[in-house]
Amino acid sequence: MPADHETADALALYERGHDQFQSGDFRGAVESFTRAIALRPNVAAAFHKRAQAYLQLDQRPDAIRDLDRAIALKPDEPIFLADRAEAHFRQKSYDAAIADCDNLLSLDPGWAPVRGLRGDCYAASGNTAAALADFSGAIESDPDHAAAYLVARGRLRYDLGDYSGAVEDCSTAIRVDPNAAFAYQARGFAARELGDHEAAEADFGEVLNLEPSSPRALLGRAGARIQLGRFAEAIGDCDALLQLQPRNANAYLLRGLANVQLGDLSAAAIDYSHAINIDPSTQGYEFRAAVWRQLGDDAEAIKDLSAKLKLSPEAPLFNQLAWIWATSPDGDVRDGERAVESATRACELAEWSHPGYLDTLAAAAAECGNFAEAIQWIEQAIKIGDPEEFASYESHLELYLFEQPLRDSSARDSAT
DSSP: OHHHHHHHHHHHHHHHHHHHHHHTOHHHHHHHHHHHHHHOTTOHHHHHHHHHHHHHTTOHHHHHHHHHHHHHHOTTOHHHHHHHHHHHHHTTOHHHHHHHHHHHHHHOTTOHHHHHHHHHHHHHTTOHHHHHHHHHHHHHHOGGGOHHHHHHHHHHHHHTTOHHHHHHHHHHHHHHOTTOHHHHHHHHHHHHHTTOHHHHHHHHHHHHHHOTTOHHHHHHHHHHHHHTTOHHHHHHHHHHHHHHOTTOHHHHHHHHHHHHHTTOHHHHHHHHHHHHHHOTTSTHHHHHHHHHHHTTOHHHHHHHHHHHHHHOOOHHHHHHHHHHHHHOSOTTTOOHHHHHHHHHHHHHHTTTOOHHHHHHHHHHHHHTTOHHHHHHHHHHHHHHSOGGGHHHHHHHHHHHHTTOOOOOOHHHHTTO
């Protein structure tokens, strides 16, 4: 009799856990399944259901331990292996996930979701050829539900720089499922990389027709509209995105870019400041420095570039600082020695192969009065540079031949 009571109690707890899971009370479900397991520790389904609840709570190690127990109790149940493979994938244990997928595919080589999951694992672990083969196999095995696998293959092609292939796969996915918002979104990003901003704008618009509150689509369409010169519409997209995500630094950056194009430099500076406060690692410092330069405040530009340099000591930042120190019309800002030091560092990081950095080093040398060195560096820039830059470099060379330093007021001239 006690055993029968325990069985009934365990079944009641299991059913309660199932109801809690269905209602979204995953912690309650874990508690109920745990009590059921305590009464009946040899029921594989209870471990399986508790694992699913753990996965909803993002407690993947606990889920995997329960799935191990479920498989040990019932090794011939494929769904347990499939769920464990998914849990291993989420845990980034790709080899373990692939091993589970291999076992499942040995039982059913045409199991498309498992083939697709193994493709995801191969893609994440860098085995591109195997990933492409698995996505193609999943598409072939289940052509009526192939949209997700086509987009997965398209995203992998995107990562490999095959943007045309990505567009092709996503277009096929859309023919399979015209309401697949994720396919339009992936195709939009691929179209952007191909420079087809009209197509990108249209695809992101389709996403927003299907999912009006999609942050990525709003951001993608804002970027496309900036490229198309539709700056007011881009600002509208950024405003909508910031209503959804008030701390989205990229939305502030894009809105700042649009405001610059509309001539509202003050609004742009405010947007870039918001982006910097949210995430200093973005391009906010560089973009705001460009605004300061347009406003004629090279001292503030130097502060911003110096702040970003502390976070990310990269060659372009050394070069930008050196250019301002060497060429600013503001005598209180110019500093030839610091310009030479910073320009030299930029050239070193670029292994002396960047003509623009050599041009900056020449300007820095000229600011220090070392015109022979300036001529040497600008001639080297001309030698290795793009012919489109020759006119600019040759005009600089002419200054140095007459022992004149370079003064750059182009940023502020563009604002007037």
